Amino acid sequence: MGAYIQRTEHLSAERKLERFMRHVQAPARVLSVGCGYGKDEAVLAARGYGVTGIDLSAAMIAEAKRRVPAARFQEMDMRSLLFEEYCFDGVYCMASLHHLSRSDAPQALREMRRVLVPSGTLFISVKEGSGDELRTLGTGTVRETFYDDAGFREMLQGAGFTVAEFSTDDARTATPKRWLNYYCN
Numbered sequence: 001m002g003a004y005i006q007r008t009e010h011l012s013a014e015r016k017l018e019r020f021m022r023h024v025q026a027p028a029r030v031l032s033v034g035c036g037y038g039k040d041e042a043v044l045a046a047r048g049y050g051v052t053g054i055d056l057s058a059a060m061i062a063e064a065k066r067r068v069p070a071a072r073f074q075e076m077d078m079r080s081l082l083f084e085e086y087c088f089d090g091v092y093c094m095a096s097l098h099h100l101s102r103s104d105a106p107q108a109l110r111e112m113r114r115v116l117v118p119s120g121t122l123f124i125s126v127k128e129g130s131g132d133e134l135r136t137l138g139t140g141t142v143r144e145t146f147y148d149d150a151g152f153r154e155m156l157q158g159a160g161f162t163v164a165e166f167s168t169d170d171a172r173t174a175t176p177k178r179w180l181n182y183y184c185n
Contacts, residue, residue: 013040013094016123016181019165021047023121023183024090031088031115033078033108034096038064038071044092045070052088054078078108083115091116093124095179098145102132105145109159122161122184126152127177128168149180156184 017040024030026048032041035053037060045051051071055061056078064073076082078096091112097105112122129146147155153163161184168178 014043016094016125017043019167019183020090020092020121020123021049023123023164024049028089029087030090030092031081031083031112033091033093033112034099035064035073036060038068038073040092040094041071041073042068049090054081079104079111081111081115085114086117088115089117089120091120091122091124093122095125097124098126098147099143100145101143102145106155106159109155109161113160119185121164123182124156124184125179125181128180129177146177147180152180152182156182161185 021044027050029050030044030052032044032051032053035041035055038053041051041053041064045068051068053061053064053071053073054076055064055073056075058075061073061075064071078093079100093112097108100108116122126147127144128148130148132143132145134141135144149166156163163182164185165183167181169181170178
């Protein structure tokens with residue numbers, strides 16, 4: 001966990017967060033999927049959002065709780081969200097879905113659609129490319145699955161989303177990949 005925090009703490013998602021907050025206004029209820037140590041969630045909570053963050057890593061959840069006491073955090077798998085239908089106004093999924101296999105991603109997207117109110121907004125970012133790879137991070141390895149725009153839009157549509165806004169930017173890591181950023185209804 002320490003290596004991940006060290007590698008990402010200086011990176012800013014401010015433009016994406018600002019755009020997300022234009023779509024979903026405080027005091028909206030926001031689910032942050034793959035929240036990590038709570039960096040973006042701290043910004044949302046400070047702006048008056050009701051933030052619930054989930055992550056598969058117990059260590060990340062513990063760190064997020066320590067850093068952002070104004071938000072709620074739970075250890076949870078994005079493929080099986082333990083929330084009622086339509087209980088969030090916005091879902092924020094920054095740089096997380098690409099850690100699932102391509103075959104598991106549609107289930108996670110369907111779960112995000114299920115917990116989002118019909119008029120809600122999903123922000124999601126994935127890395128552009130094809131295939132997948134295992135990458136060393138600290139003392140462990142992480143999966144990264146890459147997507148092309150057309151294929152990912154089809155996956156979003158299959159889960160019940162419509163893309164309202166789209167942008168790209170350079171990857172936040174050393175890999176030569178761009179991020180594909182989607183704001184969906």
